[in-house]
Amino acid sequence: MLLHEMKIDLLNSVDFGGCSAKLSPKLLEELLSDFPTLKNENLLVDVSTHDDAAAYKINDETVLIFTTDFFPPLCSDPYTFGQIAATNALSDVYAMGGKPLMALNLTMFPTAKMPVEVLKNIVKGGYDKVTEAGAMIVGGHTIEDYPPKYGLAVVGTVHPDNLVTNANAVPNDVLILTKPLGVGVVMAAKKVDMADDKIYDLALNQMSTLNAFAASMMRKYHVKCATDVTGFGLLGHAYELAKASDVTLHINTKSLPVLPNVIQLLESGCIPGAAFRNKNYVESVSSTATFSELMLCCDAQTSGGLLMCVPSEKAQQLLAELQACPDTRNSSIIGKVSEKNNVFVSLS
Amino acid sequence: MIELNLKGLPCPKPIIETKKRLDSMCEGEQLKLFIDNETAYHNVTAFLKGINAFVNGNKIKDEFIIICQKVAYINAASPAETDCETPSCFCAPNVDRKLVVQLHSNVMGVGDDDLGNTLILAFLDSIRSLPIVPGTILLYNSGVKLALIDSKSLEFLKELEFLGAEIILCGTCVNYYNLKEKIGIGRISNMFEIAEKLTSATTIVKP
Numbered sequence: 369m370l371l372h373e374m375k376i377d378l379l380n381s382v383d384f385g386g387c388s389a390k391l392s393p394k395l396l397e398e399l400l401s402d403f404p405t406l407k408n409e410n411l412l413v414d415v416s417t418h419d420d421a422a423a424y425k426i427n428d429e430t431v432l433i434f435t436t437d438f439f440p441p442l443c444s445d446p447y448t449f450g451q452i453a454a455t456n457a458l459s460d461v462y463a464m465g466g467k468p469l470m471a472l473n474l475t476m477f478p479t480a481k482m483p484v485e486v487l488k489n490i491v492k493g494g495y496d497k498v499t500e501a502g503a504m505i506v507g508g509h510t511i512e513d514y515p516p517k518y519g520l521a522v523v524g525t526v527h528p529d530n531l532v533t534n535a536n537a538v539p540n541d542v543l544i545l546t547k548p549l550g551v552g553v554v555m556a557a558k559k560v561d562m563a564d565d566k567i568y569d570l571a572l573n574q575m576s577t578l579n580a581f582a583a584s585m586m587r588k589y590h591v592k593c594a595t596d597v598t599g600f601g602l603l604g605h606a607y608e609l610a611k612a613s614d615v616t617l618h619i620n621t622k623s624l625p626v627l628p629n630v631i632q633l634l635e636s637g638c639i640p641g642a643a644f645r646n647k648n649y650v651e652s653v654s655s656t657a658t659f660s661e662l663m664l665c666c667d668a669q670t671s672g673g674l675l676m677c678v679p680s681e682k683a684q685q686l687l688a689e690l691q692a693c694p695d696t697r698n699s700s701i702i703g704k705v706s707e708k709n710n711v712f713v714s715l716s
Numbered sequence: 717m718i719e720l721n722l723k724g725l726p727c728p729k730p731i732i733e734t735k736k737r738l739d740s741m742c743e744g745e746q747l748k749l750f751i752d753n754e755t756a757y758h759n760v761t762a763f764l765k766g767i768n769a770f771v772n773g774n775k776i777k778d779e780f781i782i783i784c785q786k787v788a789y790i791n792a793a794s795p796a797e798t799d800c801e802t803p804s805c806f807c808a809p810n811v812d813r814k815l816v817v818q819l820h821s822n823v824m825g826v827g828d829d830d831l832g833n834t835l836i837l838a839f840l841d842s843i844r845s846l847p848i849v850p851g852t853i854l855l856y857n858s859g860v861k862l863a864l865i866d867s868k869s870l871e872f873l874k875e876l877e878f879l880g881a882e883i884i885l886c887g888t889c890v891n892y893y894n895l896k897e898k899i900g901i902g903r904i905s906n907m908f909e910i911a912e913k914l915t916s917a918t919t920i921v922k923p
Binding site (some may be wrong): 556559560562635636637638639640641644647659662663 | 726727728729731732733734735736755758759762763766767
């Protein structure tokens with residue numbers, strides 16, 4: 369059979385794709401611990417708080433947001449993979465409250481093993497999402513590599529007053545999560561033929577949904593603290609946010625938005641390896657949740673929703689607006705912020 | 717004990733298969749898992765601890781073995797602190813440190829050697845199922861052949877080691893038969909230690 373006649377299933381090229389391919393956060397932290405932290409008065413967000421992107425103040429009107437993200441395939445279809453990878457990379461700009469401006473393609477592709485049409489479809493998916501976001505792909509870099517990988521480097525902007533970081537949570541803030549959890553579980557289930565097609569499509573659909581509306585709501589309601597929930601799972605990102613803000617996050621696992629059937633999958637043992645890795649990363653957590661709920665919180669999300677810390681008086685109205693928009697209709701209040709106690713995250 | 721081979725399965729299949737088998741078992745029944753890679757071993761262990769079903773786990777040569785137990789509430793809440801040790805009312809089989817099994821030959825009894833070899837295999841197969849595990853198993857003279865990689869007795873010895881028995885081989889004997897490269901289990905030692913084990917034992921079993 370000729371190469372271009374083969375039906376390419378990208379999933380056959382990877383053991384774990386999407387954000388679950390991330391290097392262990394614990395390992396990364398150890399590796400980078402010796403590096404000096406750069407200090408510059410205009411560098412408003414640096415690596416020290418493990419935030420979603422760097423933020424650099426250009427003038428009193430504009431903060432530049434700078435970020436990148438790429439990963440190997442997490443679904444079979446090239447175009448969908450391109451859409452999801454781009455949505456995920458753009459998300460970091462949204463998590464800082466900004467709007468994406470320009471992007472560069474970061475592409476690795478094995479031309480000897482796959483027809484180039486596959487590459488074209490991956491990049492097309494990315495192009496369409498960046499266009500939908502109102503930004504431009506202005507170039508990129510492509511090298512030979514197997515399995516394929518795709519993502520973007522993105523710059524975005526935000527007004528200094530609207531900059532959202534993960535270090536601004538204050539006691540009594542209400543936690544809102546804008547997308548259901550469980551995509552890592554559904555992708556793992558797909559690989560072992562346990563995933564319902566409808567739920568798989570639901571997961572793909574939400575991963576290629578931009579966090580643009582959620583970001584616009586943060587600007588409207590002057591939300592100061594948020595992060596996007598990706599490879600380290602809700603627990604991992606909540607932990608980093610709590611640590612950066614020096615508060616404790618109390619998460620009520622019973623009110624988490626979750627994709628259909630995911631709890632049943634977890635209970636039947638369909639737990640991706642990345643969830644265990646994330647669980648080991650977060651040392652400072654107390655939990656009275658069931659094991660399945662705990663693992664749901666550890667599930668690596670690709671292109672997950674925003675976790676916002678919202679002043680309590682604004683929370684209900686913001687939630688109502690989020691739920692009224694199709695992109696963020698599953699948004700839920702999932703807990704609250706308190707003064708720092710003996711742990712950074714408390715699950716109940 | 718029910719056994720389940722999880723070797724070669726992609727993540728998260730080992731956990732799914734373990735859970736499926738546990739679901740079909742009776743409360744209190746135990747399951748022994750065989751795993752061939754470290755990640756799967758850690759993940760299955762974490763899962764079993766999470767549902768309070770973990771009993772014991774160990775690496776023996778290139779193989780990971782986990783013993784777990786069907787518990788009443790398989791989805792019970794995880795302990796308050798996620799990293800705390802799972803309390804378990806199960807006790808591993810008792811190891812009697814003063815009980816020594818002496819394997820001085822690769823056959824049992826005197827007579828036809830094929831019969832003798834069958835008998836010694838049956839003996840090792842039987843003692844691994846007894847409630848008391850010998851603290852030491854000494855292999856000397858042609859008994860060291862029972863520890864060879866291709867020996868049928870290897871898996872029985874592996875299990876006994878897993879349960880807590882120390883397997884000691886006579887170095888002089890291993891060299892005499894020129895078997896050093898083919899030994900699959902046990903620690904090679906000398907006559908001093910063998911003599912010391914034998915003289916300090918309260919019970920010596922010599923099949």
